[in-house]
Amino acid sequence: GENVEQHPSTLSVQEGDSAVIKCTYSDSASNYFPWYKQELGKRPQLIIDIRSNVGEKKDQRIAVTLNKTAKHFSLHITETQPEDSAVYFCAASTGDMRFGAGTRLTVKP
Amino acid sequence: NAGVTQTPKFQVLKTGQSMTLQCAQDMNHEYMSWYRQDPGMGLRLIHYSVGAGITDQGEVPNGYNVSRSTTEDFPLRLLSAAPSQTSVYFCASSAGGVGNQPQHFGDGTRLSIL
Numbered sequence: 001g002e003n004v005e006q007h008p009s010t011l012s013v014q015e016g017d018s019a020v021i022k023c024t025y026s027d028s029a030s031n032y033f034p035w036y037k038q039e040l041g042k043r044p045q046l047i048i049d050i051r052s053n054v055g056e057k058k059d060q061r062i063a064v065t066l067n068k069t070a071k072h073f074s075l076h077i078t079e080t081q082p083e084d085s086a087v088y089f090c091a092a093s094t095g096d097m098r099f100g101a102g103t104r105l106t107v108k109p
Numbered sequence: 110n111a112g113v114t115q116t117p118k119f120q121v122l123k124t125g126q127s128m129t130l131q132c133a134q135d136m137n138h139e140y141m142s143w144y145r146q147d148p149g150m151g152l153r154l155i156h157y158s159v160g161a162g163i164t165d166q167g168e169v170p171n172g173y174n175v176s177r178s179t180t181e182d183f184p185l186r187l188l189s190a191a192p193s194q195t196s197v198y199f200c201a202s203s204a205g206g207v208g209n210q211p212q213h214f215g216d217g218t219r220l221s222i223l
Contacts, residue, residue, distance in 0.1 A: 001168065006151070032209035032210070034211060034212070042216075044199070046211045046212070089152065091152075093209040094209070095207040095209060096142070096157050096165075096167060096207075096208045097208045097209070098154060099144075099151040099152040099153070101149060102151050
């Protein structure tokens with residue numbers, strides 16, 4: 001089955017800096033790559049996603065890039081704010097979704 | 110729309126007991142799934158369903174059963190609870206008959222096995 005690895009496990013940045021989280025996947029048949037944000041004690045919520053026929057997607061301060069050849073994709077958050085502090089999960093799907101282990105992002109004011 | 114509703118929110122069981130975690134969605138989604146979330150391990154897929162009457166195993170199915178008699182409901186059964194099943198359980202649903210669409214999660218069930 002699909003295996004998704006996510007790095008780093010923890011990330012601390014100053015407010016206003018950028019944050020980058022990277023994921024790799026093993027199954028070249030994966031065609032859907034979402035990113036979820038989970039605040040403490042809450043449900044995961046989709047923040048952005050990308051499909052295999054697209055290389056990059058942006059939504060305000062958040063962007064995702066996909067390199068199918070290398071089988072990796074990344075989440076970029078610019079101008080970070082304290083409310084961006086949360087755990088972020090990447091996932092890859094061939095039809096059933098597999099998640100990375102998560103990155104705990106802390107944005108220091 | 111209520112979205113995805115999970116009950117109960119919290120549960121404490123003794124080793125060997127059985128129970129059913131309920132999940133219902135009102136979005137007419139074909140695809141439903143169950144995940145468990147443990148510290149440092151992300152979300153691991155237990156079972157999923159691509160439509161009523163169809164279920165399949167995910168990464169960590171042992172000790173769990175599911176059924177999908179209606180589009181709306183996808184209960185998860187613990188047959189004989191073990192301390193290793195202490196976790197937070199999330200149910201999710203998505204449109205279409207496969208899991209490559211945005212997943213909508215419930216609020217989770219926090220389960221402790223003593």
